[in-house]
Amino acid sequence: MEKRPRSFYVLATFFALFLLFLYGPTITIAILSFQGPQGGLTFPMRGTSFHWFGELFEQQAVGDIWGSFSRSLVLGLMVMTTTVVVSVMGGSAFRKKFPGSSVIFYLIITSLVIPSILVSLGVGLIFSQSGLPVHWSTSGFGAQLTWTLPFGLLIMFAVFNRFDKSYEEAARDQGASAWQTVRHVVLPIIAPMLIGVALFGFTLSYDEFARTLLTAGSYNTLPLEIYGMTTNVTTPVIFALGTLTTAFSFGVIAVFLLIVLLMKKRQTRHGSDAGQGLV
Template identity: 85%
Template sequence: MDKRSRSFYVLACFFALFLVFLYGPTITIAILSFQGPQGGLTFPMRGVSLHWFHDLFEQQAVGDIWGSFSRSLLLGLMVMATTVVVSVMGGLAFRKRFPGSGVIFYLIVTSLVIPSILISLGVGLIFSQSGLPVHWATSGFGSQLTWTLPFGLLIMFAVFNRFDKSYEEAARDQGATSWQTIRHVILPIIAPMLLGVALFGFTLSYDEFARTLLTAGSYNTLPLEIYGMTTNVTTPVIFALGTLTTGFSFLIIGLFLAVVVTLNRRRSRLGSDAGQGLV
């Protein structure tokens, strides 16, 4: 058995420190959320219990936790669906060069480097000056799309850049229309990637703060509500909320990954069955 070099252990320690830096704050909050009824916002812990999780489901003196959660959930689903549809349409459109395609591409990428708070301010001003209501489902929805659409489009550009066009040609040889080719050939093949775009869209929207700050109107989304609670909540209930929302995010990621694995296994099984049929 080969002995590992010293550089391996140095890099392993560096990676371990990176993981601690990345997940340490989340783990700290999770630990503090399990304090007893007399617990505070810092260590040392005062007892161990589920008191603060139970307190989340009681009537809160400040904040609108579950109302803001429902708004973030609905907004995330809206952004997710729009991101998937527009990204697929954009990916299909950019498969062929057209006048102005380069300019449009760079305009899409530019929105990623503009400071988020400026996007929020600009969208909020456009809605208010146009006499339109500044609301989480309108202006907030639009500002978040400036964050999720570029990621979705870039993923689709990469997917279609590697897409084997022979599948489409075979479908057309069999008499399929353009819509039938997209529906029965292209979409099933890129389905796992579409789930990745959907996951990007939902999680980026669900956690977004800066681009929603000045566009949500009088109703907070969950990140805005948590931020507001940091100024007037002095109990570990805010840690319990953070733990639950983090757990919810991991649950969503796990569900998406499970669907992707299921689709890949199904596609592999169908490919194997088709190969056996040819034999």
């Protein structure tokens, strides 16, 4: 067996340290969330138990954990749906050059480099000065779209830039209308990428803090609620909440990946069935 060069071990060590830096804080919080009933916010641990997870389901003296979670969930679904729909429409529009397309493209990119807190302040001011309610489902929704839509559009630009137009031409040759071509040809082909855009939209919205800070109104989303709890909660219950929300995020990612795998498996099966039919 060929001996590995010393550079391999150096790079492997660097990568391991990077992973530790990346996931170390999350792992630490997860460990501390299993403190015993007398446990605190630091090491050493005073026993182990699920006590603080149970506390999450009791009446909280401070905070509105489950109310803020439901708001973040609904807002995430709203942002996800809008991001997917607008990204597909925008990606389709940019398949052909039109007057002002370059300007619009750079305006989309600019949204990503503007400081998040300024976006939050600006959107909040627009709503308040216009006499519109500053609420997580209106101004908060709009502020978060300034974060998720550019990512979705960039993904769709890349997807449609590599899309083989011969599939659409073949569908039209068979008499398919424009809508039938989109529904039965384009969307099934780009479906895995749409799942990626949906995942981006939901996860970016679910944990967004800065753009929601001044646009959520009087009702907090989950990130805002957790931030508020850090100032007045001195028990590991906040670690238990962090562990559950992290597990929920990983669960969402796992569900999206499973959907992609099932879609690819289905496409492979249909392709093999079509091949057998030709034989």
